[in-house]
Amino acid sequence: MKKVIKKIAAVALSGALVASVFAGCSGKTDTNGADATSAAAKASYKIGICQLVQHPALDEATKGFKDKLTALGEENGITFEFDEQNASGEKTNCTTINSKFVANQVDLIMANATDAMTTASQATADIPIVATSITDYATALGIKDWTGKTGFNVTGTSDLAPLKDQAAMIKELVPDAKTVGILYCSAETNSKYQATVIANEIKALGMTSKEYTFVDTNDVSAVTQQIVTDKCDVVFVPTDNTAASNTEAINNILEPAKVPVIAGEEGICKGCGIATLSISYYSIGEAAGEMAYDILVNGKNPGDMEIQYAKDLTKKYVADRAKKVGVTIPDGYEAIDMTAE
Numbered sequence: 001m002k003k004v005i006k007k008i009a010a011v012a013l014s015g016a017l018v019a020s021v022f023a024g025c026s027g028k029t030d031t032n033g034a035d036a037t038s039a040a041a042k043a044s045y046k047i048g049i050c051q052l053v054q055h056p057a058l059d060e061a062t063k064g065f066k067d068k069l070t071a072l073g074e075e076n077g078i079t080f081e082f083d084e085q086n087a088s089g090e091k092t093n094c095t096t097i098n099s100k101f102v103a104n105q106v107d108l109i110m111a112n113a114t115d116a117m118t119t120a121s122q123a124t125a126d127i128p129i130v131a132t133s134i135t136d137y138a139t140a141l142g143i144k145d146w147t148g149k150t151g152f153n154v155t156g157t158s159d160l161a162p163l164k165d166q167a168a169m170i171k172e173l174v175p176d177a178k179t180v181g182i183l184y185c186s187a188e189t190n191s192k193y194q195a196t197v198i199a200n201e202i203k204a205l206g207m208t209s210k211e212y213t214f215v216d217t218n219d220v221s222a223v224t225q226q227i228v229t230d231k232c233d234v235v236f237v238p239t240d241n242t243a244a245s246n247t248e249a250i251n252n253i254l255e256p257a258k259v260p261v262i263a264g265e266e267g268i269c270k271g272c273g274i275a276t277l278s279i280s281y282y283s284i285g286e287a288a289g290e291m292a293y294d295i296l297v298n299g300k301n302p303g304d305m306e307i308q309y310a311k312d313l314t315k316k317y318v319a320d321r322a323k324k325v326g327v328t329i330p331d332g333y334e335a336i337d338m339t340a341e
Contacts (some may be wrong), residue, residue: 053089069287109130125152178208181232181234195211258324
């Protein structure tokens with residue numbers, strides 16, 4: 001009898017060890033933040049949303065993200081709970097927000113704008129991060145050998161309209177321009193990237209360019225005034241969060257001086273520009289939502305997912321401001337509704 005009991009105990013122990021091994025294997029999360037075996041089994045997910053600043057473009061991206069995930073969840077009986085936080089334009093706030101998301105063990109972080117993404121990637125190497133409203137991922141994340149994928153727990157969508165086409169728009173709208181001022185915040189790496197690329201495109205079109213950089217909100221007006229003093233013919237403002245928050249100050253100096261502004265995105269254009277090559281921030285938010293769904297529900301690895309770009313580009317203009325600065329808008333441009341929220 002003792003031998004039988006010992007044999008039964010040995011078999012039980014062996015089975016427990018095997019079960020333990022398999023349980024350990026099935027629960028393993030890879031270094032890119034995807035848990036392919038357990039993700040699909042969940043019926044609800046917690047998502048932390050870190051948005052750098054309240055701004056119409058970023059707001060639309062967040063809305064598109066939430067709407068798409070909610071719709072996909074309703075179709076498939078899955079619930080998504082959103083913890084939406086705004087950093088009020090402060091990188092340190094992004095760090096605090098993302099650290100709390102990690103501590104609260106959210107299933108995924110949606111990072112809206114560059115500082116939101118970089119601080120999220122510093123906060124965790126395991127939780128999947130889907131970003132949006134990022135100009136250039138390689139620049140923001142310091143990736144030298146760019147392949148279109150990060151290779152780690154970050155993926156997402158870009159808000160970059162082709163800079164070659166934006167330079168061509170400058171030439172089209174102000175054909176006699178000789179000097180283009182490029183106005184942006186020096187603290188934003190993605191803005192520097194845009195400035196460098198478009199400067200080469202401007203040169204290829206026979207114009208010269210000069211960079212005008214401000215450190216923060218406090219010196220926007222002084223730097224913008226220097227553009228007028230230097231008699232630049234036209235100004236390019238890239239997708240820049242600090243500039244987006246200070247369009248009124250920029251416009252109050254450049255519009256009276258009749259210096260036209262070509263903007264990197266529609267929100268900035270509404271505030272101080274005459275034209276932009278517009279993308280839909282709502283659409284890139286939706287695309288980010290689809291990517292998040294694939295990661296959480298279908299077990300996709302964010303490091304293996306290519307960064308997605310806006311597909312629909314539209315030439316848009318602000319009729320009243322274009323008239324005030326003396327620029328005639330050619331056919332093929334769509335007027336921006338300045339009454340829209």
